[in-house]
Amino acid sequence: MCGIVGLLVKNPKMRANIGELMLPMLIGMTERGPDSAGLAVFGAAVGADERKFSLYTSEPDFNWQKLSHDFLTHLGSKVINFAQKANHAVLTTHLETETVKTWLKEHYPQVHLLAIGQLMDIYKDVGTPAEVAARYDFSQLRGSHLVGHTRMATESAITPAHAHPFTAGQDWCLVHNGSLSNAPSLRRKLQHEGISFETDNDTEAACRFLEWRMREGDDLQTALEHGFEELDGFYTLLMGTKDQLALVRDPFACKPAVVAEHDDYVAIASEFRSLAHLPDIKNAKVFEPSPKEMYVWKV
Amino acid sequence: MESLKYDLTNTPLREVNQFLHSDASLLNGKHIEINNPNGAHHIAVGLKSEATVTIHGHAGYYAAGMNQIADVTIEGSVGSGVAENMMSGRVHVKGFASNAAGATANGGLLVIDGDAGLRCGISLKGADIVVGGSVGSFSAFMAQAGNMVILGDAGEGLGDSIYEARLFVRGKVKSLGADCEVKTMGAEDRKILVDLLERSGHSDVSPESFTLYGSARTLYHFNVAKSGAY
Known part of the structure; x- marks a missing residue:
């Protein structure tokens, strides 16, 4: 189990407070991921x-x-x-x-x-989401969008390097709730392409796979379509690029996600618990994203 | 009717649930309102009295799970496993429901006004489920008894390995699971459908617009001719 959160602030006046808005989202996912936390924020x-x-x-x-x-x-x-x-x-x-x-x-x-x-800064470390957030002053972050993650490790060690987000290339990152059963074979395939890995984490395999597809000329959508063919296992993936957030769930919707679309922001979390505090949430359109569909929000 | 209000921003959920588990003589006929649920899990689980409960907002996982007798309304959406293993009573979700809504439910009525996620009514054991919207893939998987009424569409593998449950679908079915087939709607089936539409606030919907699906019963017995496939 892990928790994911994402926040894209449409109202420019609120971008100075993105850290403050996000903090209860990340802490709200503590039960889903108490051993490490991290986030990538896209600023000026x-x-x-x-x-x-x-x-x-x-x-x-x-x-x-x-x-x-x-x-x-x-x-x-x-x-x-x-x-x-x-x-x-x-x-x-x-x-x-x-x-x-x-x-x-x-x-x-x-x-x-x-x-x-x-644009992107990344912070990730071991500890509860509240501890990690305090260590790196998450509440003070400014920016247009961010992705965050709280981790409950199931398949590899608890270290800062194994925490999410994972990145490859530039201004591109990914957080993952789930587990991939074919990560080792995917790694071997990518290693043949000359791609090297920093950890033995399954998410890193997905991250480098998608980044490799995009370097080969795929746009994000095509890369994710290749992802549906290649990735075997359970996943809700939330990705950040320089100007968008993108979300996909595996065909069996094994891992959760809830989205709140508001005039001022788009917020994504594993559970509604992490969205309940957001301003004027009562007037947001709250929905569960469908499996095997790609959702993209532009800054 | 005597009414009690709880606010989950200042009362721990455990306290509310413990009150809801009080002796039925204390709860029968009472109306309990729960404000600011904010997606909390396990709200109003295991009720067994003639109480009515209204949850004002979105609830998390297993809302009104294992319900008996009580009548629970959720004004918002619910996470996975709403009314799972319900025995009797009524659970009404006014928003959408996530995966495994009404899983393994034995009795009672689950009404979902919006869409339901994947595996709705999985291993249904006798309850009735009415979904105003669509249901996701693998719904009614191994459903043994009970009835599902789906006003919208159904995803892939509807009723896979189904036993004796009835599935009434008004919209499109993306694909049927193994051993699930279209059935002729008899007078008894139609009566059940009409009754469920009435009890779920859909009495304006014509029963003629539904197709009935059920078990072809080819998986009930070992088939020696297909032993190679097992």
Whole structure:
């Protein structure tokens, strides 16, 4: 069991409060996922030639200042912005993605690269949703849309890296409630395509599969149609891209989802419990998404 | 009728449910209103008195599960397993119901005004279910006894491996499950349908617009000619 939440704020005035609106959604899913939590938030874009790198380390006393200093010394490049919260940091630079990746691997192998993008920041860690939210000031987040997850691990270890969201490529992430029975064979297939994995988690296989399909030219819809053919198991998947949220449920609707569409927002959660607090929810259109259908909401 | 109000924002659900499990002599004829359910699970489960309960809002999983005698109305939608294993009484959902509505119910009447999700009436054991909207796939799977009235459409595999339940469907059926077939609606079947339409607030709907589905009974006995397929 796991919990998923998603929130897309249509009313620009409410975007400064997306964190505050979302927090009870995430905490509402604690019973479904008490061991880890995470979220990806899409905020203001950095400059056209810049990228944000979301970093994480499990070392509590990690010297982030030294990393920032070494980055400048080794690469001769100014860090445009460096925002650190607990053991996460978001580093903004105009350097090429591969340059940063290679440098990190060489000098800071203990630092995990969670995500790359121009709008997306990712935070994920072990602990109850309330603990993780407090650690990373989720209530202060601003942005247009986000996806969140609360995890009850069933098939792989409880570590920050195994927590959701999972990402691949840039400004693209996925959270998953369910379990995939063919994740190992899917991984082998993708490894033949030269795709490497960071964990043994089943969701990572789905995430890299969909991202690979989109790199091969599929749009999100076509990639998900391929997903229905390839993914075997139970899933409700919620995805975030730079300007949309997308939701699908497996053909047997084994895992739940409820949607509330309001003039000011679209909110998605595993259960209504996480939507009940939202402003003016009584006037929202609340419905259960059908299995094997794709739902997309644009910012 | 004496009426009692509970607000789940300031009263723990367990306290409300414990009150609803009081001796029937205390509850018979009482009306209990529950405000701000906010999707909580297990609201009004296991009732066994002549009480009426109204839940003002959306309820979570297993709302009014295992109901006996009582009359429970949910003004909003419900999560999975509403009225599951109901024995008697009446449960009315004014919104939509998620998966496995009325699963294994033995008796009583479940009325859903909106759509029901997948596996509605799975393993039905004698209750009646009326759905104003459509039902999802695999509904009435292994339904043994009782009646389902579906005013909208049915998804895939309706009535798979069905025993003796009756399925009245007004709309389209995407596909029938194994051993489920169209039946001729006899006078007795029609009487049951008319009665259920009346009791669920659909007396304006013509019984002639329904098709009856039931068991072809080919799976009841071992068939040696098909032993290779087992």
